Amino acid sequence: MNQLADRPKWNWDVVWEHLPAIWGGMVVIIQATLAGITIAMILGLFLALGRRSERRWISWPFAAFIDFIRSTPLLIQLFFVFFALPEMGIVLGARTSLILGLGVHYATYASEAYRAGIDAVDKGQWEAATALNLGTGTTWQKVVLPQAIPKVIPALGNFLVAMIKDAPLGSSIGVAGVLFVARSIGSQTFFYVETMTMAGILFLVVSVPAALFVQFLERKYGYEAA
Amino acid sequence: MPDLILSPSNYARLMEGLVVTMQVLIGSVILGSLLSLFFGIGRLSQRAWVRRASSVYVEFARGASAIILLFWMFFALPILFGIRGWSPMVAGILALGVNMGAYGAEIVRGAVNSVAKGQTEAAIALNLSNTQRLRHVVLPQAVPVILPPYGNLAIEVMKGTALVSLITLSDLAFEVQKLRVNSVVIADSATTPMLYLNVLAIYFVLAFLIDRVFKLAERRVAAKFGVKPPRRKRAGRPTAGVGVTG
């Protein structure tokens, strides 16, 4: 393949021609991430509450599930959702599978953050709720969660940034994200350097500001908590 | 109810894949550790250009998606530098190592910072050189602080190794995908869900073992210091965005 040695190192025409398509792939990634983090935030709270249950027959399965998902590769979990679930009667499209996989995987991380936030609420608050005879629902809704959630938000921000970086895994199950598009164009045109570099740079253009925003969130909510 | 246990031949194939996974894991961790040390300390250097260069590496490698980095290393890098016979193993170790190094650098930086100022000052008062100070005074005291988050990071890298299956490296993830395709053809092969559950279980055992190894290391190190090891929760993706993809 003498072409490899002889060709010019960088072709700007390729860049301009395919930039829109690759950016479109990035948009798919962003959408999937936003959907995934929503699932993670909600499911995560549910997992945290289950994990904290005083009844061992509830808390143990939750703990086992959380630990298992957290300790194993997201890629395999995506494969499971996309390839294995159909055999069990649940058929989901590629994009839905990606969102579900991201959501469940990160829900387990989020659940740990929620647990830490809830545990950080001063014990006296629970005792005051008992002294006022507030019911369980009111205690959680009005006393505990309002104090726990602000502490969890910076962590959730970090998970969002991490999820953006994992979303391109969807290319392995056919989701037309930035990586899938770059690969497709690359395999058709052989301009791998340009396409892959574009994918990388476009990605950084989104992920670095997101990370900075999260740092800003951490500082903001750090003050309030103190 | 389909069998939970796979046939021996399936397991044999998976074990072959596991060997490759381990190779990638060990290679990445070694590279990642070297980079962590280098750039973590670089961030604290007296020389501004070293500090800046280290920060640039850390910010970009942390912001990068491991899978995109991986594909770039496999497809673009060899073309860019005119390398022939580029192996996916090298690309995999490079990508995962570079990604890990950025997170590890932050851990090292934080730990070195946390070593009491008095220690550094005492070392200077004894006229130790910078390198000596680092080697004999600061780093040994930074190690107990580094180990717990580093263990979590190692597990993240382990999860990340599954990505190399996407650049045709025959690791555990690659093997299970092959077996899945086969199962459609061969009648007595396991069902897809059971295949994946088995593989997930193997990764889980790996994660457990890594956790154990680090807990052991933490205890040993703490014993040397005569201090109880910190109570580490196995956190995943905690603060500061520590987390290689996987």
Next chain:
Amino acid sequence: MVTKPPETPKSEMMVRMRKVTKAFGENVVLRELDLDVAPGEKVVIIGPSGSGKTTILRVAMTLERPDSGTVEIDGRHLYHQEKNGELVTANEKHIRSVRSDVSMVFQHFNLFPHMTALENVTLAPIKVLGKSKEEAEESAVRLLESVGLGDKTTHRPSELSGGQKQRVAIARSLAIDPKVMCFDEVTSALDPELVGEVLGVLRKLAEEGDMTMMLVTHEMGFASEMADRVVMFDHGRILEDGPPSQIFKEPAHDRTKSFLKAVLQH
């Protein structure tokens, strides 16, 4: 040997504890405690740290569950239910129902930091007593005025002094209309110059008459003037029980004497 308690009135007891035992691991904190508190009585419990006096209040407030024994609030068993003429362990619903007659003010206030003073006081009346927002706020404002904080209704706990926080806490507990109020060392965490304002509120509450009050405190002067009864507690048992004049002036036990001597020296 325990000195006999004064003749209790024939009327029903507001609080009746019988043979209450509570241990934390090896440490037996309450030993077969028998304690009666009459309606409207103001009982002060004194004793050395670790004697278990706070646990008495916490058992009444269901913050600790007794290992054995019974607790009755206004004639109703707190931890037990009558079933076919027998006493069985009560379910949570029953406990909650009886508990509504008891409230507690804490040493460290435990105000809800994310709510204003007014919201702190109205939360329980709205959610538990089912009052409307307007009703609850009206009562809350009056309560806060009665503790001298009518102008602080929209303030958050972080903007209040310790004494002010504790007064809000008292108003908050009063808002649920309890029959018994427990006060767990409510001035111990306050700067000395703020203690007086809280004691003033307690004094006022005591003078108004109706409320049955159980207080654990180190404020002996205050105790001697407003208590109907002082109980000296030590090592899980009631050592002495009588009117303040008796306990403070002529304690029967050496232990009481030495305790009072040590405390009153401050």
